[in-house]
Amino acid sequence: MAITAIKGKTALTGNSAIAYGMKQINPDVCAAYPITPSTQIAEEFSSYVADGAVQTEYVTVESEHSAMSACIGASAAGARVMTATSSQGLALMWEMLYVASGMRLPIVMTNVNRALSAPINIHCDHSDSMGARDAGWIQLYSETVQEGYDNLFQAMRIAEDLRVRIPAMVCFDGFITSHAIENIELLSDEEVQGFVGEFKAVNPLLDVERPVTYGALSLQDTYMEFKYQQSQAISRAKEVVIEVGKEFGKRFGREYGLFETYKLDDADVAVVILNSAAGTTKVAIDELRGKGIKAGLLRPRLYRPFPAVELSNALKHVKAIACLDRADSMSGFGGPLFNDIRSAMYELEARPKIISRIYGLGGRDYKVRDAIAVFDELENVKKTGVVDELMKYITI
Amino acid sequence: MATLKELSAKKELFTGGHRLCSGCGIPPIVRLILRSTDSPIVATTATGCLEVGSTIYPYTAWRIPWIHSAFENAAATISGVETAYRALRKRGRIPDRDMKFIAFGGDGGTYDIGIQALSGALERGHDFLYVCYDNGGYMNTGIQRSSATPMAAATTTSPAGDVIPGKQNWRKDLTKIVVAHDIPYAAQASPHNWADLSKKAEKALKVKGAAFMNVMSPCPLGWYTKPEDSMKLAKLSVDTCYWPLYEVENGVLRVTYKPKEKRPFEEWLKPQGRFKHVFKPENAHLIEESQKRIDLEWQRLLDLDGKRV
Ligand SMILES: Cc1ncc(C[n+]2csc(CCOP(=O)(O)OP(=O)(O)O)c2C)c(N)n1
Numbered sequence: 001m002a003i004t005a006i007k008g009k010t011a012l013t014g015n016s017a018i019a020y021g022m023k024q025i026n027p028d029v030c031a032a033y034p035i036t037p038s039t040q041i042a043e044e045f046s047s048y049v050a051d052g053a054v055q056t057e058y059v060t061v062e063s064e065h066s067a068m069s070a071c072i073g074a075s076a077a078g079a080r081v082m083t084a085t086s087s088q089g090l091a092l093m094w095e096m097l098y099v100a101s102g103m104r105l106p107i108v109m110t111n112v113n114r115a116l117s118a119p120i121n122i123h124c125d126h127s128d129s130m131g132a133r134d135a136g137w138i139q140l141y142s143e144t145v146q147e148g149y150d151n152l153f154q155a156m157r158i159a160e161d162l163r164v165r166i167p168a169m170v171c172f173d174g175f176i177t178s179h180a181i182e183n184i185e186l187l188s189d190e191e192v193q194g195f196v197g198e199f200k201a202v203n204p205l206l207d208v209e210r211p212v213t214y215g216a217l218s219l220q221d222t223y224m225e226f227k228y229q230q231s232q233a234i235s236r237a238k239e240v241v242i243e244v245g246k247e248f249g250k251r252f253g254r255e256y257g258l259f260e261t262y263k264l265d266d267a268d269v270a271v272v273i274l275n276s277a278a279g280t281t282k283v284a285i286d287e288l289r290g291k292g293i294k295a296g297l298l299r300p301r302l303y304r305p306f307p308a309v310e311l312s313n314a315l316k317h318v319k320a321i322a323c324l325d326r327a328d329s330m331s332g333f334g335g336p337l338f339n340d341i342r343s344a345m346y347e348l349e350a351r352p353k354i355i356s357r358i359y360g361l362g363g364r365d366y367k368v369r370d371a372i373a374v375f376d377e378l379e380n381v382k383k384t385g386v387v388d389e390l391m392k393y394i395t396i
Numbered sequence: 397m398a399t400l401k402e403l404s405a406k407k408e409l410f411t412g413g414h415r416l417c418s419g420c421g422i423p424p425i426v427r428l429i430l431r432s433t434d435s436p437i438v439a440t441t442a443t444g445c446l447e448v449g450s451t452i453y454p455y456t457a458w459r460i461p462w463i464h465s466a467f468e469n470a471a472a473t474i475s476g477v478e479t480a481y482r483a484l485r486k487r488g489r490i491p492d493r494d495m496k497f498i499a500f501g502g503d504g505g506t507y508d509i510g511i512q513a514l515s516g517a518l519e520r521g522h523d524f525l526y527v528c529y530d531n532g533g534y535m536n537t538g539i540q541r542s543s544a545t546p547m548a549a550a551t552t553t554s555p556a557g558d559v560i561p562g563k564q565n566w567r568k569d570l571t572k573i574v575v576a577h578d579i580p581y582a583a584q585a586s587p588h589n590w591a592d593l594s595k596k597a598e599k600a601l602k603v604k605g606a607a608f609m610n611v612m613s614p615c616p617l618g619w620y621t622k623p624e625d626s627m628k629l630a631k632l633s634v635d636t637c638y639w640p641l642y643e644v645e646n647g648v649l650r651v652t653y654k655p656k657e658k659r660p661f662e663e664w665l666k667p668q669g670r671f672k673h674v675f676k677p678e679n680a681h682l683i684e685e686s687q688k689r690i691d692l693e694w695q696r697l698l699d700l701d702g703k704r705v
Contacts, residue, residue, distance in 0.1 A: 028483040031476060057483040059475055062516030066472035069513065072465050073440065073476025078490070079483055081476075099465050205461040206481055206490050208436035215464035216451035 009183040014172055017149040017184060018084065018110045019044035023054050024192040025156060027108075028079035028199070031059035031070035033089060036122045037174035038112035041084040064089035068096035068107075075105035076214050078204025080160075083107065086174060087114035090128045094135070100167045101136030102230065103214055106159035107167040109137075110152065113275065113326075114174040115362040123363020124174040126274060130327040130336045136230060138168035138237050139304040141274045143260070145182035147301075148172040150254055153187070156196050157244045164237045165202065166230075173276040175363065187252060195251060234305045241302050258307040260299040261314060263289060267296025269378035270315065272341055273324040274300060277359070277366050281324075284371035295375050300337070308344035315345065320353045320381040322374045326360045334358075334391045353381050356391040370395050397595050398431075406431045407459070414457035416449035419623025421613030421630060422529050424587040429498065429527055429609075430460070432597035438481075439498045440474045442505030443467035445536040446529065468509035470499040471517035471526055478522045496601050497524040503544035504534040507570045518577040518606045525600045525607045528570065531615035539618040543568040546638075547689075548682040549670045551618070556673035561682065566689065574608045575644045575705060581607040583643035583652075588630040592641055592652055599645065612639045620669020632664040637694040642701075649700045658694070661687045 012020065019041045022030065030049075032042040049058040059074075061067045064085055075081045085093065090111055100107050111129050115121040129139060140155055142148035148170060155168040172178065187195070203212045218226060241258060249255025262282050264270055271281050278299040288295040298314055300307075315321060323342070325335020333339065334356030342354045357374055360366045374394065381387055398406075409430040416423055422445060430437060438461045441447040447464045450457040465473045478497045484490045501510055506528040514526060533551050534540040541554040545563050550556040554563035574582050580603040585593040593611065600607035612633050614626035621629060633639040634653060638661060641653040662683055665671040674682045 028487070029476065029479050031479070055483070055487060057479045057486075059479050060520065061472065061475070062512060062519070066469060066475070066513050066516055069465060069469035069472035070476035070479065073463065073473040073478075074480040074483075075476070076463050077438070077477040077480035077484075079480035081480075095466060096469070103465075205438050205463060205477055206484060206495075208438070208461060208495070211459060211461045213451055213456035213458055213462050215447075216453040216456060217448050218453040222453045 010186050011181050011183050012145060013040070013181050014145045014148050014178040015040035015112065016044060017145050018152060019048070020186070021149050021152040021192070022082055023048045024187065024189050025082065025153070025196055026054045027056050027082045029057050029059065029071070029074040029081045030083060031061050031067045031074065032083045033061055033064045033067045033085070035064070035086045035089040037114055037178045038084045038086040038110065041110060041112070064092040065096060068093040068100060071107045072096060072100050072103065072105060075100070075107050076103060076205050078201035078206045080199035081107045082109065084110040084112070086112045087116055087128045090132055091116060094132065097132055097135035097137060102226070104165040104230065104233065105167055106165055108152070108155045108159055108170070109167065110148070110170045112174045112178045113171055121362040122174070124176055125326045125361045125363070126171070127327040129169060129171045132169070133304055133336060136166065136234060137304060138166055138234065139302070140168065140170050141301055141303055142170060142172040142177070143276055143278050143299060145177055145180065146184040146254070147256065148177060149184060150248065150256065153192060153195055154244050154248055154256070158237060158240050160199065161240045162202070164233055164240050166234050166237060171275065176276045185254070191252065195248070238302065238305050238307055256301055258300070258302045258310050259314065260301060262297040262299070264296035264298055264314065264318070266294055268294040268319045268382055269375055270296040270298060270318045271322050271324055271371065271374060272298045272300070272315070272337060274303070274326065274337065277324065277326065280366055280368055281371045284368045284375065287368065288372065288375055293375065293379060306340055306344070311341060312344040312348060315341070315352065316348050318352050320355070320378040322355050322357050322378055324357050324359050324374065328358050328361070353385070353387055355381065355387055355389070358393045359395060364395055366395065397591070397598060400590070403431050403594065409437070409459045410450070411457045411459060414450045415452070416445060417617055417623070419614065419616040419626040420445070421531060421587055421615065421626055422446050422449070425527070425529050425593070425611050425613060426500065428587065428590055428593050429597045432594055433496050433601045435494045435496045436460070437496045437498055438462070438477055439500065440464065440470050440477065441499070442470040442501035442510060443536070444502035444505050446500055446502070448536055467505050469513045470501045470505060470510060472513040474499040474524050475517045475520065475522050478524050497522070499524060499526045501526070501528055502535070503528060503530040503532060504542045507543045507568050515577065518574065518579050518608065521605045523605055525597070525609065528610045529613035530610055531613040531618060533615070533618050535615050535618045544570065547686055548674045548679070550673060551670065561673050561679050571610045578647065579606040579608060580604070581643070581645055583608070584610045584639065584641055586612040586630045586634050586639060586641060588627040589634065589641065589653065596643055596652070599643070618670070621667055625667060629664065629667065632659060635659045636661045636664045637690055638664055640694060640697050642697055644705060647704050649697070649703060649705045651697055651701045661690055
């Protein structure tokens with residue numbers, strides 16, 4: 001398909017948009033290691049560095065573990081820090097993700113979603129970021145290139161907010177979003193700088209007049225208080241996400257909330273799904289609506305912290321819900337999104353029927369007809385009130 | 397180089413009151429290193445005795461900015477700190493002055509799990525000093541073997557059993573590996589020779605780029621020795637030529653101390669409980685083989701003395 005830029009818009013892949021957004025932020029330090037499908041972010045950003053388009057110091061680390069370790073060192077030192085990764089790279093960082101959040105360092109990382117080995121697979125699913133969902137990072141998911149680009153700036157504001165100070169991860173789908181060219185609305189450098197503002201370091205290591213100790217041993221008497229404060233801080237992030245989303249909307253005309261809904265208000269049956277597959281699902285919904293079926297969608301944007309009350313309020317009128325997970329918890333009890341949504345709905349007096357469907361692992365196609373098949377199942381559940389299969393892999 | 401009097405007049409940047417064992421080699425090493433520059437220092441430490449012993453929230457023994465992030469990544473962590481320094485200095489966000497960056501790690505955190513991060517940071521050429529305190533084992537976690545543990549030493553994962561007499565591998569020569577990175581400065585030192593150690597630390601902190609020091613660090617708990625014997629044992633490790641003192645400065649190797657009388661390796665082993673079993677008659681070959689290797693390595697260094705390596 002030929003891509004032609006329409007007026008005021010620029011045709012960019014997801015990765016190029018993120019690299020460009022990073023250039024516009026012009027962070028102090030970037031430490032990154034290449035991995036498909038996020039490699040172009042590291043490549044293109046290093047070109048910006050080589051061309052003097054940014055003042056960023058770029059550390060070409062020898063692994064993702066060292067990437068996150070260097071990000072931690074730089075962030076604690078007082079720098080604004082960004083990185084990007086995918087899949088095995090995020091898995092290799094796992095140990096350090098917890099250190100970054102435990103030290104309350106506002107690092108911003110793009111994770112281009114890709115399946116985890118084994119078997120090795122370079123294509124999209126969400127097992128990488130889902131594996132990090134309890135690492136204490138804010139997670140924003142993005143349906144499109146535009147949203148990924150917009151989320152990058154918002155992630156920075158949210159992470160750096162003094163009520164929060166928690167690292168943030170922007171996720172979008174490998175290849176489907178990272179390599180697809182989309183016409184997007186870019187902000188000007190001034191708009192970006194005006195929005196993200198100047199970075200204010202808290203207790204930086206480089207303030208040698210006021211030496212601080214980071215990473216002290218903390219045992220039975222204090223560890224729990226650290227974790228309690230961290231838990232309070234990430235809970236506060238929800239309000240900040242809304243606030244920052246509103247401000248972004250006011251300034252640039254694109255507002256994102258905690259989640260997106262599509263034809264959900266009067267829906268009897270609904271799909272809850274993350275990232276790019278929401279687009280496919282919306283096409284299916286339009287088709288079904290034409291046949292009189294009241295189908296709808298909810299696409300979470302903020303997944304960590306989990307806005308449980310808001311999500312259950314938005315879904316409470318629906319009769320049957322399918323949570324579509326592009327990752328399996330391997331618990332034998334459905335995907336992570338299913339478990340979170342289902343748990344959020346438990347407080348309701350009248351609970352909808354909720355089923356778990358696993359789709360799209362390792363880049364398996366999810367087509368409009370696959371979405372329609374899920375809605376057909378939901379229609380049946382609605383009619384009979386009976387759930388035949390609570391958990392199921394589809395498209396196998 | 398500063399005199400002993402001048403050194404002792406400097407402010408203590410690593411305070412007393414820490415929880416490292418009496419007789420531990422680490423505190424004198426750290427204090428000597430921190431005294432070796434007048435510039436402000438930021439340091440990191442790998443998980444291990446030094447990290448655990450120097451902090452417990454809300455206390456810290458560090459009077460300089462300090463960070464511990466994990467076990468295998470001291471070199472990567474300091475890479476980030478040093479990079480932030482360059483980035484913020486360039487942007488005028490911190491005062492325009494010289495600063496020093498030091499990473500401390502045990503032999504486990506350096507020879508074994510941290511060697512990748514170390515190699516990466518050396519290759520990238522960050523302006524920092526990596527100090528490995530080599531006590532020959534994972535001491536913090538209860539004396540497990542590392543790749544720095546000497547041949548035949550008994551540890552909790554290489555015990556002297558009825559069939560296997562302690563560790564059955566030669567120790568890794570990390571200094572040689574580091575030298576292969578062609579960094580501007582690398583050295584081996586020992587805390588009993590404070591003058592040699594201080595001189596090396598001064599040089600290491602002065603050079604632009606990555607520097608490395610591998611420092612002998614006696615461990616009474618892991619070696620089964622008396623705390624008051626630690627410096628004597630450090631000296632014996634050098635006088636037996638098990639731990640040669642040398643440096644490689646811009647590619648040129650120099651042996652910085654040649655014992656007047658090279659002591660037999662046995663003399664270093666004898667007082668250490670971890671080698672008790674090697675003095676059984678059936679294990680005599682272990683001492684002989686070790687002695688042979690030490691002699692060969694010492695001769696190799698003497699042959700290279702003053703030469704480009
Ligand atoms: C990834 C990881 N693996 C294992 C450990 C457990 N651990 C902590 S310190 C340590 C040994 C440290 O040994 P060394 O680096 O020689 O320092 P020392 O204890 O002698 O000071 C180990 C195995 C850890 N903290 N992290």
